[in-house]
């Protein structure tokens with residue numbers, strides 16, 4: 253074995269954090285529910301508490317099961333360090349609160365995740381933190397706003413629901429020149445398809461609730477970056493308390509082991525479905541970064557190794573057509589969220605963008621007849637048959 257060689261993502265997903273034997277030779281990660289950790293020796297306890305020696309003190313801070321998950325995402329994102337949170341939103345809010353102070357300025361995009369948008373529009377301004385939201389794929393506008401001076405640049409690519417693509421290398425460079433930290437929410441791509449740290453970002457965040465867990469049965473947030481930044485997030489989280497439960501960490505660990513297999517299949521399924529829908533007369537427009545017709549295709553090709561499992565499309569017709577279509581699909585749950593093994597779909601007007609007015613949605617390019625379709629790992633021919641049938645019934 254070549255010891256210096258870096259393992260692939262599929263291998264790291266399985267083995268990351270699991271090289272040292274677990275108790276009694278356990279083959280799977282033990283779920284350590286203990287809140288506290290006992291020491292026979294006061295001096296040892298002191299050294300662990302001071303951080304001079306490996307070990308755990310209290311599970312709000314660190315926990316052996318949670319630590320295995322953190323090591324997996326660290327390897328998958330090629331980061332120096334990683335930490336975890338109770339939910340994706342906890343990862344995002346804790347990151348912003350840990351790194352920003354009154355008087356700071358954030359530059360971000362209009363298409364960020366709904367909850368993140370609420371932080372930008374409602375919560376940060378209350379702390380006297382200025383937020384400027386740019387047109388998502390307008391790189392010139394982003395660069396100009398960043399150059400005016402800011403402390404943090406917050407990005408997502410691809411975005412929800414029209415899969416807009418941002419050149420992460422280009423914008424990270426602009427941020428670096430301005431002395432700002434670049435944070436990328438990598439939830440939609442997953443670490444299999446995209447590694448923002450390699451493109452110059454400083455921090456990567458995941459809602460592990462989605463692809464990493466993969467089964468819609470765990471809420472979890474993760475963050476990766478250099479040790480300094482991750483320490484800041486960890487220090488904030490251990491006091492503010494949005495810690496991950498070890499049972500949930502176990503679910504995500506189990507999910508991650510099949511991440512590469514699932515995402516590979518989802519990439520293939522989504523590409524086939526996007527091609528199929530593009531040729532259908534009842535479909536007005538398909539948004540998928542893998543399509544040559546997609547505005548961000550060239551950048552996506554450069555910075556992603558797969559185009560992901562989410563696509564969206566507009567039907568010919570109005571909202572009644574959307575209802576008829578969705579109600580006639582068989583292999584789908586009409587539900588929020590994404591990245592699960594089973595296909596999920598819904599109109600952004602009732603899910604992610606329900607709080608916006610019709611005009612606000614239109615400004616973001618979200619028409620009333622848009623459907624977001626998060627492709628599962630089903631057999632693609634069944635999904636395409638299902639789509640065909642529901643389209644015929646409109």
Ligand SMILES: *Cc1c(COP(=O)(O)O)cnc(C)c1O
Pocket residue numbers: 339340341342365367408437439440459460461462471472473
């Ligand atoms: C779901 C999601 C979040 C929020 O994650 P939770 O785990 O639901 O708190 C953040 N960003 C993106 C892109 C998401 O899809």
